[in-house]
Structure formats: C-alpha cells, structure tokens
Amino acid sequence: MDPLQILSSLGGVARSAALLDAGLSRTDLDFLARHVARPKRGVYAAEDCRRDYLAAIMHNAVVTCASAARDYGLWLRTPPPQYHLGCDHGHSTNLWAAVAGVSSKVHRGLRYPKHHSLPLAALEDVLLHALRCLPREAAVPLVASAVRLHGIRTAFFEEDLAAQKCGPALQALRAVDPRVESLPEAEALLLLIPLARELGLEVEPQAYVPGIGRVDFLIGGFLIVEIDGVSYHSDRSSVRKDRQRNNSAVLGGYITLRYVPETIWNEPDRFVTDVRAALTGRLTR
Template sequence: MDPLDFLQSLGGVARTGTLLEAGYSERTISRLSRRVEKPRKGLLAMRGCNPLYLFALRENGLLTCGSAAEEYGLWIKQPPVRRHLACLHSRTSHFVPHRTLRFPPHPRLPIASVEDSVIHALGCLPLHDAVAMAESAIRLGFLEYQTLSDVLIGSTHARARKALAQVITDRARQAHSQPEIEARLLFLAQGWEVETQVDLPGGGRADFRIERRIPVEIDGFKYHGDRAAFVLDRDRMNRGLLAGQPTLRYPPEAVWHDQERIIREISRLLEIWPEFLQ
C-alpha cells in the first residue's frame, strides 16, 4: 500500500514507529515526511487528520473513557469537552488522565481497548453515560459483564461498581439507545418499579412499564423514523387505548431537557388510573 494511503487509513496521523512496524523502510518514511506535516518529532500528520488522534499522539496517550465512546460506536449523550486520555505522565492540565491499562490497546490507533475505555467510564462519567457505554458494549458483544465485574474489585472501585450494578445483561431487556438508559435511571430514581421491553396486553411492546401499570415509550428516530414504523406505532397506540392501556411517549429531547415534565405526567397518570392493568 502506498504509505500515504496507509497513513490515511490511520486517521491521517501516526508515529513513524507505527509505519516501521507495518514494514515501511526508513527511506520511504523519510520521503513521506516531506509530503505531510510533522507536529512533533516522530509524528506525521496529513492536513485534515483526525483531531482526536492527533491530540492523543501529541500527548503520548490513548483515547479512553468518554473520548473513546464514538470510536467504538458506544452510546454516550455527548462526548466530554475535556478529552480523556490513558497515559503515564503527569502533564494533565488540559485533559482528564486515566493511569491504569489492563488490556492491550488498539494495535495501530491511539485508542485504549474497549474494556479499559468502559472501565474508565464506569468510574468517571455521569451515571447515565457510564451505564450507557457499558450496556451498549455488552449489547454489541464487545465484552462480557463478568469481565468488568472481575476487574472492579476493592474499595477504590466503589463508584464504578455502583454504575455497573445498573447495567442490564439480559439482551431481551436491554435498552436500544442512550435516551432509554437515561429514562430508566430517571424512573428508578423516583423509587418506581420499572420493567423494560415489556410485551403488552392487546399486542405491542413498550420500552418501559412503570409500577406494572403505565407503558412508556422513548421514540428515538432510529426505531421510529420511517413511514412503516410511524404507521406501526400508531396502530399499536390505538390498540393499546382500546385495551385500556394508554402509553406515554417521549422523544429523546424530553429525556435530556424536560425530565420534570416526564415525572409529573407519569405521576399524574398513576393517580388517575390506580387500577390500571390489574
């Protein structure tokens, strides 16, 4: 492969050592270095290279925690503004450091393993994002719950274990998106009994059922954005109403920005349908 194409495959930025390990000669790398930028000694970068990779390599670290979520396709509400790196040095004024690596990182890209990225997230990020990253990694088959549980032992991991306890391992009951994770944690925080991915009388399925009475759906675009899904949802909603089971439906934006309204409306429905689904 042309060395420039190889560099492009690495996000447009890499250490010269990475090219040497890939079999390129020092002479070839020297010619390549005259065609690209050199942000620091031993580092080659194309214009428009991946800015996260460039940042990590310049800081001699690996993207991890919330900064690695999108690299692995894991759920997160929004990547942290202040980047998270796994590193050993102490120059930490402009990023969040994570100093322990337990698994081999990506072989060529400056990214910690998915296992370490999730472990770091569980002990660092807000609960909704920590649980979302872990549950999506398990759902995608990237790691096992037991792997996380085996590592997070001891008093120093109390926060991470608390977050891990909120992760659902049963695939049939797992969330389908980050907003569902956030909604589930919101409902549990009210002290409500929360069932997930529930088959409803009269047909259909709901993301949640609160107190065994109130079905709640989080209508993310991915699962509800085409015409067929729109028609199916309305048919299911009508059948639910005819069966005496009104379903509350919320978009992700309500979960993120209007949680008080969601709690108020569910609470009200619990009051006016005290015998619902009994």
C-alpha cells in the same frame, strides 16, 4: 499503496512503527516526511489529523474514556470538552494542554493491551475509566451500549471495582440494563427506576405485551412508555401500525405515554412528572 491514504486510515497521525506495520516502506516514510508535519521524531501528522490521537501520541498515551466512545460506537450524547488520555508512565502532564489548545484528563492505569495500530485503549480500559470518571447519567448508557454492541460482561467489571473499593463506579455499573436499545432509552431508564421504586412498582425495559408487541418500557404492568426516534413514522405503513398498537393498548386497559428523545434530554423533570401522574392516577382509583 498510497502513503497518505495509509496515514489517513490511522486517523491522520501515526508513529513510524505503525506505518511500517501497515505496509509502508522506508521510502514511503521519506515521502510522508516531505508532505506532512513531523511534530516529534518518528511521528507523522497530516493537517486534518485526529487531534485526540495527536495528543495521545505526543505524550506516549492512548485515547480512552469519553474520548474513545466514537471509536467503539458507544452511546455518549455530549462529546467531552477535553481529551481523555490513558497512560502508565509517570511523566509530567503539564504540557498536555498545549496540543491543539485543548486540555486533557489523564487516566492512570492501563490493564489491557491497547489497539494494535491506533493510539486507543482497549475497550475494557475505556469502560473502567468511564465508570470512575464520568457522571452516572453518562457512564451508565455508555457501558450499556458496550454490553449490547460488544457483548461485554458486567460481572467481570463488578469483581474488579469491588476489589478496588470503587463504590460510586460500582453503583453505576449495577444500574446498567442490557435490555435498552438506544441512548434515549438508557437515559430514560435512569429517570424511571427511582420513581418506580418510590411507588413500589417494577420497570421492565423492552417488555413484550400480548396483542401489542414489544414496548420500550412497561411500568407497574399497565403503563407503557415509548421513546420515539427521529425516523419514527417514516411512511404510512408505520403510521397504521402505530395506530393499531395504540388502539390495542387502550382496549387492553393500558395507558400509553410517548416522548421524543429531546424531552428526555431537555425536560427530564416534565418527563418524570408526567409518568408519576399517570402511575399515581391509576393506583389511587
């Protein structure tokens, strides 16, 4: 058992207790002490360690909210510019910015057991912190991915947030739709819902259309909106299938709009304008 590999598997930084739990001996710890830094008593840190993990361990905290998104595979388009750390203690946090020269966002309150070996908050705490902290356009997709990938039930969080009178966080939670299958779809849905409500129409994510199959969005029963990823049209077979779907949609009386994720991210106003034009054009005929 290579002590350096064990340390690397823990993000490159760990307390002695975590290393012993991973199977290392006291002799192995002595070996690590000669080969890696010891920024604090009982803490071992490789040069290439996870800096957010280091910040958490140095201050008896855990990584949470946006900083924990990659650990749980959650959808988050833009990595946070600061470390999001969670803790229950009341110690001063004015030195947290000194770790790796990056500032920290401190989240008070951890209600669930943290990860068994990493300085990582429980998924439930990560989501609660995200709902209270992140902008709606970031929090909603992140929570939607937790529902889809980890089977998290939003009803539990709704009761919790309602009891704590967290109005904005509760509204964000209620905007989560587990039917979306990707980050661009989740972001597109946040743009489509207000427009559809304004026009008195329904938006159905991952709708099944007879003769066409499943589409990303069906609005008003006639407008299909597809968000095509980078891997789309990877071979001739997919091109032929796509052409057939488009032809079937036209023959069935549907209108189809297709977009790449970059349009949703960089030109949201254009996206909404296009969809509005397609919807109002059909509705006013």
